[in-house]
Amino acid sequence: MSDFRPRRSVLYMPGANARALEKAKTIPCDGLILDLEDSVAPDDKPAARDAVCAAATSGEYGARELTIRVNSIGTEWHDDDLRAASQAGPDAIVVPKVGSAGEVRSLVAAMESAGAPDHTMLWAMVETPVAILDALAIARASERLGAFVIGTNDLVKELFAEHVPGRGPILPSLHTALLAGRAAGIAVIDGVYNDVKDTDGFLAECRQGREMGFDGKTLIHPGQVEGANEAFAPSAQAVEDARGIVEAWESRTSGVVTVNGRMIEALHVDSAHRTLAIHDAIAARRSG
Template sequence: MLLRHARSLLFLPASNARAIAKVRGLPCDMVILDLEDAVPDDAKEDARVQAVAALGEGFGGRLVGVRINVAGTPWHGMEMVALKGSAADYVVLPKVETARQVRDVYSVCQKPVIAMIESAKGVLAAAEIAAGEGCAALFMGVNDLRRDLAIPASAGRQGLSHAMQACVLAARAAGIAVFDGVYNRLDDLAGLEAECAEGYALGFDGKTLIHPGQVVVANQIFGPDAQALADARRLIEAATGGAERFEGRMIETMHVEEARALVARAEAVGQ
């Protein structure tokens, strides 16, 4: 699967063997083993060992990444070395504010890096980061970004809309994927659905998640709609080239390309 086709990207602690075993039976498109925030300091070394072992066992063909700790922490260097020879598809780097941070990790790990944008500086540098060497995608780190911008959690995401759109623009200009941030309220599926719909409307490719119960909703919202998919297949079959009429509307090459991209996404996720 191409990274841009991923709908649901699930974080789980690399120290939690039970969660790692369980995720292999979930319908998420990408697994992200977390060595950073989800793991206490005294468990990070064991988590690194467990992560490498789990990567070796595989995740049933799913994309898999590992979120490492930032430079300056005691674990950063050891994690990069461990991941270089691992079966990870991607390295997820938190708190990115410069393209050099991504380049430094890429040069050591020799694996594409997903940059987490979690601060005002990161947002303002998003275009440079996205276009930089080794950057495969952007993640929105909405919790840290909200704190950095002094936006209260009770205010919703209205104050983050400019930052989110800036990251989508940066990713699209660089030709890479971009994913919406996590939703914290675990028992509020209606709220999750609304936030996924908002992220989809902003142009995000999928959503990062923190609980297995959120996977189905993300897959539904970010996956191709059945009606839209049927329409796309009819359009591709009917198109003969150039501008022409199709079911009461005008279409041209651009619309055919969009339809083919939708079908490709559907096939990638088994629809």
């Protein structure tokens, strides 16, 4: 996992707000989604498109993973957004409401036709019932698909559900998207938490997402970055335990290995290596 990239905190920033784009250069998040969709009024979309594409080519955002969210398929802005974003060459292009494997293939073909460089991946937002039900096919549709971004607000709306602590109404959908993402080997990034003043609720949802297996969380406010970074990073104890497991496994003299009274198998070693890879990638990002 030497190419592991942390995605603990992926922050939406409005593409029409010049001050926000400037501030984003200093926020210690792992990734940015420069938004052309929900946060931008219709009349402002062309200017916002120019601004985020200029940001993507500026080289001024350091080690942050820089992505652009375009308007969804079928809107009057989508084609121009996708073409401009492809030519700007961010780390990824985020597309809302992707609903089928065919749409993924069409999006990838359009990106390549527009000249998207090889490093520019597609991130698909999974936020409708049909996308959840077809999640595995979507996840496997193209090697250029690098991540699922869960759109929990739209998913709750489409299900006629309610936002409640613990997210019980959408847990089956979240698990389904995670299963599909892991089967396809792509990242899966949790949805946003809407109440920026409810720190306890936000941190509880971060812990839940980490325990479920998400790579990180999308965020709507810079004040949420620190909590997400901590929640989705291995703890000091987890890193110490992982090192002990790897060391014991590599120095074993028989087929049976125990660490602190716990029998260790190859699957535990794999998990330990992943923990250490995440830890090392986070440390490298801090020093970069």
